[in-house]
Amino acid sequence: MENSIRIESISQLHDLIGYEKPKHPLITLIDVKGIDPTISTLDLDVFTNFYTISLKEGNHCRNKYGRQYYDFEEGSLTFMAPEQALHVDEDKAELKSSSGWLLCFHPDLIDKSSLAKKMNQYTFFSYASTEALHLSEQEKTKITAIVNEIRNEFSQNIDIFSQDLIISYVELLLNHCKRFYGRQFITRTKVNKEVILRFEALLNRYFDSAKPELDGLPSVKYCAQEMGYSPHYLSDLLKKETGKNTQEHIHFYLIEKAKTMLIETEKPVNMIAVELGFEYPQHFSKLFKNKTGMSPVEYRK
Amino acid sequence: MENSIRIESISQLHDLIGYEKPKHPLITLIDVKGIDPTISTLDLDVFTNFYTISLKEGNHCRNKYGRQYYDFEEGSLTFMAPEQALHVDEDKAELKSSSGWLLCFHPDLIDKSSLAKKMNQYTFFSYASTEALHLSEQEKTKITAIVNEIRNEFSQNIDIFSQDLIISYVELLLNHCKRFYGRQFITRTKVNKEVILRFEALLNRYFDSAKPELDGLPSVKYCAQEMGYSPHYLSDLLKKETGKNTQEHIHFYLIEKAKTMLIETEKPVNMIAVELGFEYPQHFSKLFKNKTGMSPVEYRK
Numbered sequence: 087m088e089n090s091i092r093i094e095s096i097s098q099l100h101d102l103i104g105y106e107k108p109k110h111p112l113i114t115l116i117d118v119k120g121i122d123p124t125i126s127t128l129d130l131d132v133f134t135n136f137y138t139i140s141l142k143e144g145n146h147c148r149n150k151y152g153r154q155y156y157d158f159e160e161g162s163l164t165f166m167a168p169e170q171a172l173h174v175d176e177d178k179a180e181l182k183s184s185s186g187w188l189l190c191f192h193p194d195l196i197d198k199s200s201l202a203k204k205m206n207q208y209t210f211f212s213y214a215s216t217e218a219l220h221l222s223e224q225e226k227t228k229i230t231a232i233v234n235e236i237r238n239e240f241s242q243n244i245d246i247f248s249q250d251l252i253i254s255y256v257e258l259l260l261n262h263c264k265r266f267y268g269r270q271f272i273t274r275t276k277v278n279k280e281v282i283l284r285f286e287a288l289l290n291r292y293f294d295s296a297k298p299e300l301d302g303l304p305s306v307k308y309c310a311q312e313m314g315y316s317p318h319y320l321s322d323l324l325k326k327e328t329g330k331n332t333q334e335h336i337h338f339y340l341i342e343k344a345k346t347m348l349i350e351t352e353k354p355v356n357m358i359a360v361e362l363g364f365e366y367p368q369h370f371s372k373l374f375k376n377k378t379g380m381s382p383v384e385y386r387k
Numbered sequence: 388m389e390n391s392i393r394i395e396s397i398s399q400l401h402d403l404i405g406y407e408k409p410k411h412p413l414i415t416l417i418d419v420k421g422i423d424p425t426i427s428t429l430d431l432d433v434f435t436n437f438y439t440i441s442l443k444e445g446n447h448c449r450n451k452y453g454r455q456y457y458d459f460e461e462g463s464l465t466f467m468a469p470e471q472a473l474h475v476d477e478d479k480a481e482l483k484s485s486s487g488w489l490l491c492f493h494p495d496l497i498d499k500s501s502l503a504k505k506m507n508q509y510t511f512f513s514y515a516s517t518e519a520l521h522l523s524e525q526e527k528t529k530i531t532a533i534v535n536e537i538r539n540e541f542s543q544n545i546d547i548f549s550q551d552l553i554i555s556y557v558e559l560l561l562n563h564c565k566r567f568y569g570r571q572f573i574t575r576t577k578v579n580k581e582v583i584l585r586f587e588a589l590l591n592r593y594f595d596s597a598k599p600e601l602d603g604l605p606s607v608k609y610c611a612q613e614m615g616y617s618p619h620y621l622s623d624l625l626k627k628e629t630g631k632n633t634q635e636h637i638h639f640y641l642i643e644k645a646k647t648m649l650i651e652t653e654k655p656v657n658m659i660a661v662e663l664g665f666e667y668p669q670h671f672s673k674l675f676k677n678k679t680g681m682s683p684v685e686y687r688k
Binding site: 200201203204245246247250251254255257258261262264265268 | 501502504505546547548551552555556558559562563565566569
């Protein structure tokens with residue numbers, strides 16, 4: 087790939103952006119203002135093998151990070167897991183005027199710690215950059231204080247306690263971000279309600295078309311793509327608003343549709359299953375029984 | 388037991404010390420200055436079913452908390468696990484002049500969290516109160532900041548993120564304490580060296596007496612008791628200074644003694660085993676082989 091580059095280590099990252107040597111081999115904090123804006127890698131997609139949490143400040147990044155008029159605007163946090171593309175910034179002129187930082191840490195830092203097992207709970211690492219976390223001033227102060235503690239830890243002499251402390255601070259940071267995303271889902275209630283309506287309309291259109299018979303059941307990934315979200319963000323949003331994630335919504339909608347067809351038509355159960363997108367009718371019967379407590383035939387009676 | 392009392396909950400603790408109702412059912416921070424000094428429970432041994440971390444300030448508590456002239460004096464932290472006796476303070480007059488706080492949390496707070504599995508790593512919860520952690524001003528500032536964050540967390544509206552955040556802060560606090568105890572073991576090098584000499588003299592006396600044959604091998608608990616330390620503190624001190632914990636020291640000493648007896652006497656191996664305190668000679672042979680790579684008989688040749 088011509089327009090992409092792979093970064094294998096924190097030290098390689100520092101080299102590429104023209105930054106001084108790292109203080110710790112597995113974690114670093116990079117001030118965006120310290121990045122050399124003449125370096126050639128800025129136009130490339132950068133793939134890394136580490137986690138990156140980045141804070142962008144300034145109003146110009148409103149659209150790129152999906153900020154809405156009712157979001158806070160003190161800064162936008164984005165989260166990237168290893169192997170996701172990291173854009174240092176697309177526009178060199180913009181980079182000059184922007185400020186913020188990147189906190190990068192290698193999975194080896196948390197390897198064998200209890201945090202490693204919990205990383206999949208922080209689903210925001212799978213969100214798109216347009217689904218950033220927009221911080222209030224108070225939230226930004228808290229995040230900044232923790233990030234400074236992390237920098238103090240990895241910048242001073244490393245002792246046998248350093249790693250546990252850095253991991254504790256990272257976990258604390260992620261737990262705060264989890265709460266702040268929870269807050270963002272709540273303050274976005276109005277737009278979230280619209281998302282739910284759009285999602286229901288999407289499922290409606292899908293099941294009313296020939297798509298189920300041709301392409302099968304709608305997948306979580308397909309729905310998220312059609313709505314313009316990442317699968318994790320859509321699921322977290324739906325869960326916060328309705329208590330049901332994307333998959334549960336699809337099943338709920340499917341069963342409602344099936345009930346209508348069972349009551350209002352005389353089509354055989356197998357035909358209904360096929361029309362709803364099931365390859366094997368017995369899968370339909372099993373799901374129906376699981377969700378309603380009775381089989382399709384019993385329900386029809 | 389007339390002179391002891393059991394406290395089952397944070398709320399019962401608040402009642403007993405004449406303190407306002409708790410803000411959280413499983414964790415509290417009590418300002419020592421807020422404790423009613425006229426209450427009758429002050430003379431009792433208090434047994435609780437929660438963890439307590441307590442900071443005492445003021446010079447008067449020098450002896451009670453084992454502070455030495457080369458220790459820091461900004462405050463002394465003591466750590467108590469559930470079921471250990473907690474002295475609010477023996478002297479009411481003293482209580483009036485002292486300041487500090489108690490952070491108490493119930494094991495249910497951390498139940499099922501990864502911290503619960505790690506609590507046994509924080510061996511200082513088994514130290515005696517005379518083995519307190521004596522803080523520098525900088526250390527005290529750090530501890531106080533974290534404790535204030537914990538109080539902010541449990542005092543504000545509790546949401547589904549509160550518990551994870553409180554646990555993160557508690558873990559961060561304990562990891563800092565672990566480092567500070569490490570520092571204290573280092574700054575106490577002179578006194579620690581004396582402890583090692585005293586420990587070696589103790590083992591010497593023990594093996595030169597009739598005790599092994601009468602009472603068996605010296606236990607870790609026995610050694611700690613004779614030295615005036617809690618077993619965990621003695622082990623952690625020895626480990627920091629020499630790389631070997633109490634048990635490893637006892638074994639090392641035992642094997643050295645055995646080697647001398649094997650070379651310098653013609654006593655049968657079984658008799659040596661009995662004289663060293665082994666009930667079953669085959670246990671001696673197994674340990675000897677394990678530590679030296681050869682059996683006692685092979686060693687003698």
